[in-house]
Amino acid sequence: NHEDLKAVMWTNSGEIAGNGRDDDGNGYVDDVVGINTLARNASGIPSGDPMDTHSHGTHVSGTIGAAQNNGKGIAGIAAHAKIMAIRTVPNSGDETDRDVAESFLYAAKNGARLINCSFGKKVNEGGMVVSETIKHIGERYNTLVIAAAGNDSWGPISWFDIDTNLRYPASFANEHLLVVAATKSSGGLASFSNVGKVNVDVAAPGEDVFSTTPGNRYQSMSGTSMAAPTTTGVAAQILSYYPGLTALELKQVLMASVTPVAAFSSRMVSGGRIDLDAGMRHAQTNFAHRVRVR
Secondary structure (H helix, E strand, O other), X not given: OOOOOHHHEOOOOOOOOOOOOOOOOOOOOOOOOEEEEEEEOOOOOEEOOOOOOOOHHHHHHHHHHOOOOOOOOOOOOOOOOOEOXXXXXXXXXXXXXXXXHHHHHHHHHOOOOXXXXXXXXXXXXXXXXXXXXXXXXXXXXXXXXXXXXXXXXXOOOEOOEOOOOOOEOOOOOOOOEEEEXXXXXXXXXXXXOOEOOOOOOEEEEOOOEEEEEOOOEEEEEOOHHHHHHHHHHHHHHHHHHOOOOOHHHHHHHHHHOOEEOHHHOOOOOOOEEOOHHHHHHHHHHHHOOOOOOO
């Protein structure tokens, strides 16, 4: 319902709001804008009301795709993105692997090409179920999952390495997963950002990011939770012009077009900061010959 988001929300055209029925036969009732795996009925089916009661999800959404040129608030990075709202992380405590896997499947089956994961945890109670789900939706639905690296560092004194101190889903070795560290306004690595030469792929702005919050409000937040949607917004903008890119090709574009930062070379795979302009040029140079341009 936010003034800067309501125009860009994804809607399930096969569902009729508020009639208590599964109109489109997808197994969910009244899922007009998404689902809430934290609220289930007696049969264990998630609710169709994903309303944000924390502010984190709303803030992330605005960074990705808040309406542009509407004279209100902020402008999201992606001009053509639609936001599918899925509530799967509680206000306090960890999300469950069951809920995460179901959320990923729901999003991909309903057309999501990008899934933003501004969350993470130490415990991986579901074994490889989440990683296997990421692989499945990447291969079957061409969906790329973009995840926050985590905020456990005390840089520059001590950088928390998720190659050895695992965080999930960020530490999964999965080609359909892109993991994001956070930078500060000067372009250097944010002091709180986790790193990982193997498990962290790119960096993106994630400190003092101004975005949408519930109640038609706006505020600044910091974290790799803000860096992930910055990257998702860039990915969505590139994908809107080159929709024929596969998930793996889009990941390759994002990683190959970073702005190199010498200090990042030992702390992430790409050794650089995400760059929308360079990404658009890289996609045009390497894929325009066979990918339909918007």
